[in-house]
Amino acid sequence: MAILIPLSRPASNKVSDVNTRLTILTGTTRGLGAAMAAQLASQGGHLVTVARSASAPLAQLAQDSGTALTHVFIDLLDAGAVERAAIELAALTRAHLAAGHTRVRVIHNAGVVGPIAMAHQLTDLHAINQAFQVNIAAPIFLTAHLLTAASLAADLRIMLISSGAGRSPTAGWGVYCATKAALDRYAQVIALEQGASSDTRVRVASIAPGVVDTDMQATIRGSDPDNFPARDRFMDMHTLHQLISPELTAQRLLQVLDSDQFGAQIIDDIRQHSF
Numbered sequence: 001m002a003i004l005i006p007l008s009r010p011a012s013n014k015v016s017d018v019n020t021r022l023t024i025l026t027g028t029t030r031g032l033g034a035a036m037a038a039q040l041a042s043q044g045g046h047l048v049t050v051a052r053s054a055s056a057p058l059a060q061l062a063q064d065s066g067t068a069l070t071h072v073f074i075d076l077l078d079a080g081a082v083e084r085a086a087i088e089l090a091a092l093t094r095a096h097l098a099a100g101h102t103r104v105r106v107i108h109n110a111g112v113v114g115p116i117a118m119a120h121q122l123t124d125l126h127a128i129n130q131a132f133q134v135n136i137a138a139p140i141f142l143t144a145h146l147l148t149a150a151s152l153a154a155d156l157r158i159m160l161i162s163s164g165a166g167r168s169p170t171a172g173w174g175v176y177c178a179t180k181a182a183l184d185r186y187a188q189v190i191a192l193e194q195g196a197s198s199d200t201r202v203r204v205a206s207i208a209p210g211v212v213d214t215d216m217q218a219t220i221r222g223s224d225p226d227n228f229p230a231r232d233r234f235m236d237m238h239t240l241h242q243l244i245s246p247e248l249t250a251q252r253l254l255q256v257l258d259s260d261q262f263g264a265q266i267i268d269d270i271r272q273h274s275f
């Protein structure tokens, strides 16, 4: 069920074109998604958070900033909830376009890194299916509904939060690598279907965010080295303060999303951009 916090008018200092923008963002409870949500909530326009719980501080920030905020409850593991959310998100998108706005952004950020295990130990079919459901099946399903609902949008941008894991094999990450590689290839298919190279109405990019200091990294550091031989490398990066903050990463991702270059590199990496 969606909770809408409607605002009769935007704050006077938020009258730029972002007020015509609808941004749909998944996985806003923690980490990178929470950081992107906070920045988007302070920018005006209409933010739709799609997550297992809503955030009262985020609602307050949005209200203070003149940003319309809608929360759509979803558990990406629950097929019925995903189907209901798709209908709600499509309706919100259609309403946004019917009101004369033209810009829609979709950011598929929610993700899981587990199950972490060597290939011969990936014997929990349920856990494997759950990872695929969250990381790739649900984004494909939600995007299908949004592509249809946003068929009249002049500017539709879809950002898939991928990972270097989708591009480089990592022992113990058979499932995670496979889901992120799938995300990359799926982005290429959307671009191919949409003719994104010649028609910029629909743009898509699958972007690796770098190594970000979130709960996911804590999970990685806490994994069993027998299941994940590269664990010490991630522990060293943490010890050496080489992780990037979610806030800085969010700022860079949103900058790329808004740039004219967005989608030029379908399989993208935030570390390849200069800021």
Ligand SMILES: NC(=O)c1ccc[n+]([C@@H]2O[C@H](COP(=O)([O-])OP(=O)(O)OC[C@H]3O[C@@H](n4cnc5c(N)ncnc54)[C@H](OP(=O)(O)O)[C@@H]3O)[C@@H](O)[C@H]2O)c1
Pocket (backbone or CB within 6 Å): 026, 027, 028, 029, 030, 031, 032, 033, 051, 052, 053, 074, 075, 076, 077, 108, 109, 110, 111, 112, 113, 134, 161, 162, 163, 164, 208, 209, 210, 211, 212, 213, 214, 215, 216, 217
């Ligand atoms: N951190 C990194 O170094 C790194 C590197 C490369 C790529 N990434 C990618 O960046 C994205 C964000 O990662 P993060 O580091 O911010 O991870 P995180 O701190 O673990 O947060 C994951 C987010 O996904 C949500 N999520 C997970 N399962 C869900 C479900 N079943 N239904 C709804 N929401 C669900 C979580 O919500 P709940 O709180 O409800 O669980 C949370 O909001 C992921 O796609 C990840 O693969 C991260």
